[in-house]
Amino acid sequence: MFKHIGVVGAGLMGSEIALVFALAGRRVKLNDSDPKLLDESVNRLERVLQKGIDRELYAADAIQVVLPRIQLCTTLKDYSDCDLVVEAVYEDERVKSNVFKELDRIVSDECIIASNTSSISITTLASQVSEVRRARFIGTHFFSPVSKMRLVEVIPGLDTDGSIIEEVMSECRDIGKTPIEVKDVVGFAVNRLLHAMMIEATRLVEEGVATPEDIDVACRLGLGHPIGPFQLMDATQISLSLQVQEILCAAYGDRFKPRPIMKQMVGAGYNGKRSGRGWYKT
Ligand SMILES: NC(=O)c1ccc[n+]([C@@H]2O[C@H](COP(=O)([O-])OP(=O)(O)OC[C@H]3O[C@@H](n4cnc5c(N)ncnc54)[C@H](O)[C@@H]3O)[C@@H](O)[C@H]2O)c1
Numbered sequence: 514m515f516k517h518i519g520v521v522g523a524g525l526m527g528s529e530i531a532l533v534f535a536l537a538g539r540r541v542k543l544n545d546s547d548p549k550l551l552d553e554s555v556n557r558l559e560r561v562l563q564k565g566i567d568r569e570l571y572a573a574d575a576i577q578v579v580l581p582r583i584q585l586c587t588t589l590k591d592y593s594d595c596d597l598v599v600e601a602v603y604e605d606e607r608v609k610s611n612v613f614k615e616l617d618r619i620v621s622d623e624c625i626i627a628s629n630t631s632s633i634s635i636t637t638l639a640s641q642v643s644e645v646r647r648a649r650f651i652g653t654h655f656f657s658p659v660s661k662m663r664l665v666e667v668i669p670g671l672d673t674d675g676s677i678i679e680e681v682m683s684e685c686r687d688i689g690k691t692p693i694e695v696k697d698v699v700g701f702a703v704n705r706l707l708h709a710m711m712i713e714a715t716r717l718v719e720e721g722v723a724t725p726e727d728i729d730v731a732c733r734l735g736l737g738h739p740i741g742p743f744q745l746m747d748a749t750q751i752s753l754s755l756q757v758q759e760i761l762c763a764a765y766g767d768r769f770k771p772r773p774i775m776k777q778m779v780g781a782g783y784n785g786k787r788s789g790r791g792w793y794k795t
Contacts, residue, residue, distance in 0.1 A: 515684055516540060519598035519620075521589065521612050526629055527601035528554035529659035532561065535582040536575065536660075537688035542595065544586045546602075551585050558583070561660050589615050597684065599653055601629040609633065613641040613650075622646075625677055627653040631704065632760050635697045636670040647672035651681055654701055655690075657749075665692045666701045699764035700757070708758050708769060714742040715772040725792040747791035752779045 516539065520531040523545035531543040531554075545551040562575045584591075589612075592598060598616055602608050609628065616626055626646065628638050631654060639650040652668030665685045669678050678694060685692035695701045700708070714728050723731070729741020746754050755776065761769035778784070778791065785791035 514687055515596035515625075517595045517597075518542070519589075519592040519595035519616075520544070521598065521600045521616070522602035522629075523551050523554035523585075524601065525657060526655060526659060527599075528557055529561065529657075530599055530601055530629065530655055531583050532558050532579070533659055533688050533690070535579045539582065539688075541583045542586045542591055543583050544589055544592070548587055551587070555580065555583075555585070561658075589619055592616065592619050593621065595620055595624055597625045597627065597681075599627045599629060601655075604631060604633070606633055606637070609638060610641040613638060617642040617646055623649075625649045625651065625681065627651050627681065629653060629655055631701075632699065632757065634670075634699070635668045636672070639670040639672060644672075648674040649677050651677060652697065652701075653681060653685070654695075654703075656703070663689070663691045664703070665690045666695045666703060667692045668695050668697050668701060670697055700761050704757060705761065705765075708754070708761055711742045711746060711754055712758065712769065712772060715775060718743075719772060719774055743792035747785035747793055747795075750785045750787065751775060751791055752784050755779050 518534045518539045519542045520527050521544050523543050527543065531541045535541045543551065543554065545554065558580060559576055562579065598620060600609060600612055602612055609630065613626060620626070626642060626649065628635060630638065630652060635650070635652040639647045642650055647670065650670055651673050652666070654666035654668060656662035656664050667678060667682055667685065682692045682694065717723055717728055718725055725743035729743050732738040732741040755771050758769055758771040762771065782788055783790045786795055789795050
């Protein structure tokens with residue numbers, strides 16, 4: 514069990530990753546390069562706790578008890594006593610590399626460094642830290658919203674030690690998550706599954722086989738999914754799905770080639786819920 518956790522990046526993912534560790538009783542340090550976003554992350558976490566998290570572990574008085582366990586830090590220098598640091602900054606290899614180089618200088622030799630990247634190779638990211646640290650470098654791919662989604666894909670790099678995989682899997686279980694070990698391949702496991710389905714769903718619409726609404730109904734009522742693929746694309750922005758599919762296509766070829774209608778929609782600004790129009794009109 515780890516006592517002191519560090520999280521770098523207080524955005525959508527990082528702030529809730531900090532929260533799930535704090536909910537499980539860990540002392541957490543949370544850093545963001547933008548101090549304004551760091552403050553905003555606390556407001557976001559208050560809202561998440563107010564809405565309630567449907568697990569026994571999380572008491573009603575969580576705001577008073579849990580949030581004080583999260584210390585906001587404006588510098589990574591405060592991370593020297595961390596046992597585990599999870600990075601959740603922008604999905605940009607250069608930005609992440611700079612964070613890892615700095616962390617490697619600051620944290621103790623025992624500290625494990627994990628990345629929440631969704632598309633960059635863990636082995637590539639691990640090459641930014643010293644050779645000895647690479648045994649203690651790993652991927653921990655959480656899912657959004659982190660306070661609700663139980664899965665964590667745990668991804669060892671080429672040099673990750675077997676005992677570190679075990680330690681990280683065990684810590685994930687301790688904080689109420691269900692980890693699965695996945696090889697360091699592009700898209701890991703879940704994004705490959707998800708986008709194969711999204712592409713086929715889009716093809717069905719292009720062929721006029723069924724409407725987006727009806728395919729969403731089919732997935733909810735026929736397959737037991739909590740949300741259909743078109744609702745999901747609208748909620749998370751269609752441009753993000755397109756970007757992931759382009760990465761998967763570059764790695765695996767035409768089976769992940771984004772459908773033309775997605776490019777047309779993104780080009781026209783029909784990007785989903787936030788832009789008022791996507792597969793659905795809001
Ligand atoms: N959004 C998702 O559904 C999702 C799911 C799984 C994994 N991921 C991955 O998690 C990571 C974070 O995604 P997000 O959606 O939370 O992004 P986000 O844009 O909401 O948050 C990123 C945060 O990192 C901060 N940041 C940038 N550079 C920094 C630096 N050098 N030091 C400290 N903070 C820095 C930014 O200010 C921002 O607050 C990405 O790698 C993404 O691919 C995202």
